[in-house]
Amino acid sequence: MSSAPASGKRRGGPGRPRLLPQHHSGTPREQILDAAARLFTSKGFAATSTREIAEAVGIRQASLYYHFAGKDEILSELLSQTIRPTVDSVARIESITDDPDTTLYLVALTDVRTLARAPHNIGYLAPDVTQVQGFEEFTAARDDLAATYARLAEPITSPEVLGRLGTSRLGKQLVHTVEEVISLRSAGSRIDLDEAAWIASSCLRLCGVDQARIELAKKTAETLDQVDLSENGD
Numbered sequence: 001m002s003s004a005p006a007s008g009k010r011r012g013g014p015g016r017p018r019l020l021p022q023h024h025s026g027t028p029r030e031q032i033l034d035a036a037a038r039l040f041t042s043k044g045f046a047a048t049s050t051r052e053i054a055e056a057v058g059i060r061q062a063s064l065y066y067h068f069a070g071k072d073e074i075l076s077e078l079l080s081q082t083i084r085p086t087v088d089s090v091a092r093i094e095s096i097t098d099d100p101d102t103t104l105y106l107v108a109l110t111d112v113r114t115l116a117r118a119p120h121n122i123g124y125l126a127p128d129v130t131q132v133q134g135f136e137e138f139t140a141a142r143d144d145l146a147a148t149y150a151r152l153a154e155p156i157t158s159p160e161v162l163g164r165l166g167t168s169r170l171g172k173q174l175v176h177t178v179e180e181v182i183s184l185r186s187a188g189s190r191i192d193l194d195e196a197a198w199i200a201s202s203c204l205r206l207c208g209v210d211q212a213r214i215e216l217a218k219k220t221a222e223t224l225d226q227v228d229l230s231e232n233g234d
Contacts, residue, residue: 028057028059028063028067029067029068031057032053032054032057032059032064032067032068032074033074033077033078033081034119034120035053035056035057036048036053036071036074036075036078037078037118037119037120037122038056038120039052039053039056040075040078040120040122041120041121041122045071045075045128045129045132046128048071049071050064050065050070050071053071053074071132072132072133072134073133073134075129075132075134075135076132076133076134076135076137076138078122079122079134079135079138080137080138080141081114081118082114082115082118082122083114083138083141083142083145084141085110085113085114086107086110086111086114086145087141087144087145087148089106089107089110090107090148090152093106093107093110096224097220097224099217099220100152100155100156101156101204101209101213101214101216101217102217102220102221102224103152104149104152104153104156104203104204104207104217105200105201105203105204105214105217105218105221106200106221106224106225107148107149107152108149108174108177108178108199108200108203109196109197109200109221109225111145111178112178112181112191112196112199112200113196115178115179115181115182115185115191116181116185116191116196121182121185121186142175145175146168146171146172146174146175147168147171148171149170149171149174149175149203150167150168150170150171150172150174151171153167153170153171153174153203153207154167154170156204156207156209157170157207157208158207158208158209160208161206161207161208170206170207173206174203174206177199177202177203177206178199178203180199180202181199197218200218200221201214201218204217
């Protein structure tokens, strides 16, 4: 499984800042990421300097370089955070259920939550970020996530859908379905539990799964989620 200046062009995927208040918690590294995300989404990546990020956190610019080599590395980490929790959850989800409908639903739900929980909507950034060192790694990770979606979806997808899309394109379409969260957040919508469940269910609908199976997968997922996936909850 974010907004930029009005002139920014949306990329094909997510990537899934102000002066920090005195009560802001978190490690210095986390505070730097938070401040950078705010500035990248409000001013744009190219227009933001490491000095501004450091000032927003309340540290010296030299101290920022103790944690990150520069802006590129900060952006790379922010983008990675939109994917890593979902990727890390797949094996655990597969270990607690052997139902393929439920597995895909839970992976999609985790992906939605990952994008919705991010403090700042890092998903719409200026085209110049594609030239940032480390962006290729993010793109590769996103492609791997799409391949995982394709693998999980193939056994439950109707022949008609597979014939029309093919397995690879199906995985990419599932990623795009989850990334609707980015557009919704940019429009000011709050991604609550019902909205998250709707988007996860939409992934199964895309595969051609009927409503009765979707409801069963949702019910099973809710039970497993409460017991085994609480750390991924909202």
